[in-house]
């Protein structure tokens with residue numbers, strides 16, 4: 532099947548094959564990576580290589596720490612205020628969808644969270660224009676969700692937050708195109724879309740932001756704990772990190788890096804957007820300027836027809852096309868691992884469905 536799931540999502544076939552080959556005996560160790568002590572030399576080499584590949588592929592400057600954590604992107608919604616909101620105790624938020632809202636509400640429990648702008652008025656179908664004069668100059672951080680998985684929008688321009696560290700949830704766009712890490716204080720992502728399996732959360736944090744957390748912060752929710760222990764204060768998600776390493780090897784060697792990945796993702800997204808713009812039945816739901824490369828929501832305007840489409844598509848092998856339960860319609864998530872042929876086949880299927888149901 533072609534899997535259009537929003538996450539966990541497809542992994543590159545080459546990665547799965549390599550993992551299968553190495554499943555019973557990793558590199559002559561006689562063990563599966565799953566069975567290995569995280570304190571062993573063999574495993575240390577895997578996590579080191581994963582970090583070094585991520586640094587190379589994303590061009591991460593030396594003054595940033597890379598942390599391999601657990602708890603999903605959702606745990607970062609709390610770790611950020613606990614660790615960063617320690618001076619003024621305030622953070623600015625742009626509300627562009629469910630995930631941005633969740634980050635905001637979680638911060639509210641622990642610090643003073645301020646809403647700078649929101650696109651809730653039009654069901655989050657655009658990214659709001661931001662006026663820097665409305666930003667809190669004393670905020671401890673400024674939070675955005677770079678790519679909004681549910682609504683299918685992405686930032687085309689970063690807010691100018693001056694000296695206030697910009698923090699971005701990049702769960703659904705990390706590794707999809709080059710990103711200038713130096714513009715951010717923190718980047719964080721759940722791995723289950725573009726990096727590997729669920730269970731791993733990657734945090735890329737500027738070293739000077741790793742300080743003392745708020746009083747009473749649990750050890751495991753303290754960035755310093757993980758930074759000082761090479762992400763090995765406790766047992767890290769060992770197998771997920773290993774798969775992430777294989778994904779990074781695939782991006783570097785098979786794809787040729789993030790510039791190439793971006794070109795490939797643009798070809799894929801344009802195939803689907805061009806069809807949506809020409810179709811009389813299917814319509815994209817997002818303002819063109821803010822269209823995501825990764826998540827493409829669309830509707831027919833008729834709920835029964837939407838349901839028929841989702842059902843027939845699944846029967847034809849195009850699975851997980853149902854839109855998020857809060858928005859309805861359809862959504863095609865076309866992350867890095869989705870091949871160009873997968874999107875082409877979907878567009879052909881949509882053309883055929885339109886012709887039969889016009």
Ligand code: PLP
Pocket residue numbers: 537538602603604605606630676678679680681700701702703721722
């Ligand atoms: N942020 C974004 C943009 C997401 O798409 C998701 C999950 O889909 C999350 C956060 C939540 O991630 P997790 O399930 O890893 O906590």
